[in-house]
Amino acid sequence: MQDFDDIYAHVPADIPAWIEGLSLAMTIDGADADPVALVDVIHACDEQVIAQSPDAGLHHVDQAVDAARAAFPAWAGAPWTERRNLLETFADRLWDARVTLALLIAAEAGRPLRRAMSEIFFAVDYVRTIAAQELAETRYELGPMRARLTHKPLGVVGAIAPWNGPVILAVAKIANALLAGDTQILRPSPFTPLSALYMGMIARDIFPRGVFNVITGDAQVGAAMTTHPRIAKISFTGSTATGRLIAAAAAPTLKRLTLELGGNDAAIVLPDANIDLLCDAVYRISLENAGQFCACVKRLYVHETVYDAVVKGLGERLRAARPGSCFDAATTMTPIQNRKQFERVWHLIDDAVDRGGAILCGAQRHGGAGLFVPPTLVGNVDHGVALVDEEQFGPVLPLIPFRDEEAALRDANRGEMGLGGSIWTADVEHGLRLAERMECGTAWVNQHGAFSAALPMPFAKQSGIGTDYAQFGVAEHSRMMLVNARL
Structure with missing residues (x-):
């Protein structure tokens, strides 16, 4: 930037x-x-x-x-x-x-x-x-x-x-x-x-x-x-x-x-992924802008061996976010643009918790003015919970651990939307092979939401x-x- x-x-x-x-x-x-x-x-x-x-x-x-x-x-x-x-x-x-x-x-x-x-x-x-x-x-x-x-x-x-x-x-x-x-x-x-x-x-x-x-x-x-x-x-x-x-x-x-x-983009994090690179990208693309981007990570499938490291890395970045006036240089957190969407995001958080979801970071109601939802990580959720199945369009990210990458790929391909998806791995050739099997218009390896007007943007599914x-x-x-x- x-x-x-x-x-x-x-x-x-x-x-x-x-x-x-x-x-x-x-x-x-x-x-x-x-x-x-x-x-x-x-x-x-x-x-x-x-x-x-x-x-x-x-x-x-x-x-x-x-x-x-x-x-x-x-x-x-x-x-x-x-x-x-x-x-x-x-x-x-x-x-x-x-x-x-x-x-x-x-x-x-x-x-x-x-x-x-x-x-x-x-x-x-x-x-x-x-x-x-x-x-x-x-x-x-x-x-x-x-x-x-x-x-x-x-x-x-x-x-x-x-x-x-x-x-x-x-x-x-x-x-x-x-x-x-x-x-x-x-x-x-x-x-x-x-x-x-x-x-x-x-x-x-x-x-x-x-x-x-x-x-x-x-x-x-x-x-x-x-x-x-x-x-x-x-x-x-x-x-x-x-x-x-x-x-x-x-x-x-x-x-x-x-x-x-709409998009409900999935990212699959393999055991050899660069965790710092992943966390920087997910925070910048998916959470700092309050998740208000069609092609940002909205479901994060993380191999169980690096799950704790991802939670820790994202949590460190999320806790540094600062709400406030957009005209103040110290402000880093973006509010939800309108109240209807603000209420919907909180409904998705509350619904996930009611269904057994665990708040890993965030979800504290902002005490001041404005439509701020703190960047939030939610664990212990899976398909069948609205936060996973639907596009949240807010700074709330479900983290889903997996053991088998084929099962993770099948879960990533679930649903009616197919805007984007990504694979995170040190083995780029393996990542490319998996990316080609994602049912989406654009699949990335070790990046997400990386668009250019010089490259086509195709769409898949709905x-x-x-x-x-x-x-x-x-x-x-x-x-x-x-x-x-x-x-």
């Missing part, structure tokens, strides 16, 4: 007043769109209102579609290099605005400011990496026939982004669609609208009017986008349950879909539809066309 300690010198004395001074607005056809109302944005570190966000009505969906459709022919006809260059300019402008964007993420998501700044760093890299992708033409010669396969833009694309990565999970959707030649309507999560609104305002001076639009709103707005007959595709990141609803709603219009859904990132994410925002001539 980059060293962004100097970011704390930029924290305004009055955050709500500073946000109000930004005059954040929805972007439709390159201009402000008047909201139907203002809605409160709650700061997870203290549950106080930190800002008010414009709220869209259903008519804003139609307005945004009209603007995007009007802009589509010229944008689709623009040279690939022109679209690429504008995306690179967008990345430059995001980096120039990194302090503002990081402060907005911290405010709306409650994330410690250093981690918020890290999200901007990776988001800018994602835009630049995706902008560099190509969709090559394929030529065929079959006797007297000469054919070529090309990629054509789809039209208007709807993007629905989640609250756990309000910038990085939005910009990948933006870059994929705009590079492919589509125009786009982005609807951020109603929990974290601020950074997306600001990105929309940045984009006005870069892209032609109507190419990129940002509207806010609740599930009704998302549903209107999903069923809209003039939106050609929906790209969604969120829960599997919501993904099922989107797939069903999109079926009557046969929309293209890219769905990055963790998603389609493939994201690299040239595959761009291709999913296009349609193939074959032109065939007889000589």
Whole structure:
């Protein structure tokens, strides 16, 4: 992670007043769109209102579609290099605005400011990496026939982004669609609208009017986008349950879909694993960010010979976590972003204990303000307990000892989700062989959640539809066309 300690010198004395001074607005056809109302944005570190966000009505969906459709022919006809260059300019402008964007993420998501700044760093890299992708033409010669396969833009694309990565999970959707030649309507999560609104305002001076639009709103707005007959595709990141609803709603219009859904990733720790490497990674990826990452370790299968060492190593790291204001450099613990999810995480902990689970570390209720759940390890649980069977999306990790690696692999492959998984071992070749047998879209050896926009992100089981990132994410925002001539 980059060293962004100097970011704390930029924290305004009055955050709500500073946000109000930004005059954040929805972007439709390159201009402000008047909201139907203002809605409160709650700061997870203290549950106080930190800002008010414009709220869209259903008519804003139609307005945004009209603007995007009007802009589509010229944008689709623009040279690939022109679209690429504008995306690179967008990345430059995001980096120039990194302090503002990081402060907005911290405010709306409650994330410690250093981690918020890290999200901007990776988001800018994602835009630049995706902008560099190509969709090559394929030529065929079959006797007297000469054919070529090309990629054509789809039209208007709807993007629905989640609250756990309000910038990085939005910009990948933006870059994929705009590079492919589509125009786009982005609807951020109603929990974290601020950074997306600001990105929309940045984009006005870069892209032609109507190419990129940002509207806010609740599930009704998302549903209107999903069923809209003039939106050609929906790209969604969120829960599997919501993904099922989107797939069903999109079926009557046969929309293209890219769905990055839930994960219940398993990690298998073999006897020869590097325990320090494992514990550092699990804490950083799965617990420090309060488990609010789709592809983090959510089930930890540990060989019985190293089980105690793993509990000890993780416990040392967990006990050092510090809750507090996200604008304080001493804070390392991230709160749960919203109260509904906060209550669900505690329910999973209480349910596990009621079913015989043992708290190995954590689980003390935070006495101060904010939606903090201390990083928690739970032992003596197995399949049949909700904490193991379901995606917790919180800083609570079940540790399950095993003796036989084949049995551990079978247990890791249980369930309906298949986003990611990992094997931890000093024998990398053996780890690779086991990883290839994991039923997931991405399997790692001696790492977890290590993504790059230069690498594809496939999905398995009910963790998603389609493939994201690299040239595959761009291709999913296009349609193939074959032109065939007889000589």
